[in-house]
Amino acid sequence: MPNTTADVVIVGGGVMGCAIAYYLAKEGVKPVVLERSDIGGEASGSTGGGVRQSARNLKEMPLAMESIRMYGELHEELGMDMEYVREGNLRLCTNEQEMADMGKSVEKQQAAGLDLRMLDRKEVLEINPYIGEKVVGASYCPTDGHVNPFLVTYAYFLKAKSLGARFHTQEEVVAIKLQKGRVTAVVTDKQVIETDVVVNAAGVAGRKVANLVGLDIPLRPVFSEAMITEPYPPLFPQMFGHARGLFYGRQTVHGPFFWGGFVGTEQYIHREGKPLFHFIGPAISRAVLDYFPVLKDIHVIRMWSGLIAAMADGIPVLGFTEEVPGFIFCTGFSGHGFGLAPVIGLLLSQLVLDCTTSIPIGDFCYARFNQGGNEDCACQGSDICTTQAAVCPNKRQLVRNME
Ligand SMILES: Cc1cc2nc3c(=O)[nH]c(=O)nc-3n(C[C@H](O)[C@H](O)[C@H](O)COP(=O)(O)OP(=O)(O)OC[C@H]3O[C@@H](n4cnc5c(N)ncnc54)[C@H](O)[C@@H]3O)c2cc1C
Numbered sequence: 001m002p003n004t005t006a007d008v009v010i011v012g013g014g015v016m017g018c019a020i021a022y023y024l025a026k027e028g029v030k031p032v033v034l035e036r037s038d039i040g041g042e043a044s045g046s047t048g049g050g051v052r053q054s055a056r057n058l059k060e061m062p063l064a065m066e067s068i069r070m071y072g073e074l075h076e077e078l079g080m081d082m083e084y085v086r087e088g089n090l091r092l093c094t095n096e097q098e099m100a101d102m103g104k105s106v107e108k109q110q111a112a113g114l115d116l117r118m119l120d121r122k123e124v125l126e127i128n129p130y131i132g133e134k135v136v137g138a139s140y141c142p143t144d145g146h147v148n149p150f151l152v153t154y155a156y157f158l159k160a161k162s163l164g165a166r167f168h169t170q171e172e173v174v175a176i177k178l179q180k181g182r183v184t185a186v187v188t189d190k191q192v193i194e195t196d197v198v199v200n201a202a203g204v205a206g207r208k209v210a211n212l213v214g215l216d217i218p219l220r221p222v223f224s225e226a227m228i229t230e231p232y233p234p235l236f237p238q239m240f241g242h243a244r245g246l247f248y249g250r251q252t253v254h255g256p257f258f259w260g261g262f263v264g265t266e267q268y269i270h271r272e273g274k275p276l277f278h279f280i281g282p283a284i285s286r287a288v289l290d291y292f293p294v295l296k297d298i299h300v301i302r303m304w305s306g307l308i309a310a311m312a313d314g315i316p317v318l319g320f321t322e323e324v325p326g327f328i329f330c331t332g333f334s335g336h337g338f339g340l341a342p343v344i345g346l347l348l349s350q351l352v353l354d355c356t357t358s359i360p361i362g363d364f365c366y367a368r369f370n371q372g373g374n375e376d377c378a379c380q381g382s383d384i385c386t387t388q389a390a391v392c393p394n395k396r397q398l399v400r401n402m403e
């Protein structure tokens with residue numbers, strides 16, 4: 001097997017792997033990205049492209065707010081129009097109980113600094129006149145929106161590549177070598193790459209990749225189905241969702257409507273990470289039509305499904321681990337990672353480069369599962385850095401000098 005070397009190896013060419021690769025390459029470090037299928041071939045190519053801050057775990061709020069700011073500038077940064085629409089997100093309620101529950105959640109999100117409010121039915125109709133009679137009110141976050149996920153993933157991929165990141169598709173990571181507990185190499189089905197830093201951005205396979213170094217995380221695949229309709233004249237620009245998360249959707253900038261939902265049938269309908277059947281679509285469509293009767297004659301032209309990397313506590317695992325120096329987690333985005341991609345790409349690149357992040361990520365550490373939670377466990381410029389030795393400043397300077 002051929003042997004090569006890399007400063008950083010990223011497992012997974014989804015939006016996270018591509019974004020991390022871009023922000024690293026921008027700083028002069030040329031990572032190797034290993035992708036077992038194609039760029040954006042799994043969750044990042046199945047996603048709804050909703051880009052929201054609202055209805056998140058409050059721990060994610062600072063990240064989501066920064067990510068939305070970054071999305072506003074991304075077309076300039078990456079040199080591509082990614083069909084980003086920032087026209088708000090409506091989460092629809094159908095009864096007083098849902099309104100009360102949503103109201104409590106909105107108060108907490110407001111306290112976390114998010115511009116978000118509750119609307120009654122009349123106010124909802126002023127924003128979106130096509131909403132059906134079932135809806136009694138909604139939460140509304142005006143700075144949420146949606147984006148074309150293929151373009152975002154590809155824009156990061158292309159820009160990273162142009163800056164020197166190396167991408168290997170159709171190449172699977174099958175082992176990670178350790179020496180005295182530290183990462184020393186990544187083994188694929190085609191080659192061995194010597195490296196002392198590996199980023200696990202393997203999405204729903206993040207648990208399997210963690211298992212390669214003897215770590216485990218409570219991540220399980222959750223099946224989610226999505227579909228797209230024929231094009232329709234522009235009706236409304238907001239992202240919409242259900243108060244209890246049963247479905248979500250939007251109209252794309254080219255006219256087709258996208259919608260999807262959650263069903264919980266994952267235990268028997270996927271093989272090798274790929275879902276096999278598509279049969280929940282009609283149920284989700286009937287629900288959506290109940291809320292948007294105006295769409296009753298529109299035809300669904302394509303359906304697909306994907307797997308969500310769902311963590312037991314609904315938030316991702318990010319950062320170094322004390323157990324395996326050189327191994328970095330970036331997985332478990334639990335069905336709402338796409339909105340975070342820019343900030344995650346940036347923060348993980350900072351972690352690799354400088355052992356610190358401009359927004360704290362301690363809440364997302366691996367140690368929360370085996371040490372009962374530890375705010376300081378993720379690397380934040382502490383002593384842990386010296387044991388982790390990411391891409392040390394000297395090495396980075398060396399790489400830059402060689403350019
Ligand atoms: C149907 C659906 C709808 C969604 N809608 C939204 C939404 O509206 N808004 C939102 O914010 N989020 C949404 N999400 C979630 C979002 O898509 C994900 O959080 C995000 O795409 C995760 O990106 P990722 O790069 O971590 O994972 P992925 O895109 O899954 O990338 C991981 C990559 O790793 C590769 N890989 C795995 N193991 C190996 C290995 N051993 N060797 C090499 N490569 C490997 C895989 O092939 C894969 O391409 C949705 C997800 C689904 C499935």
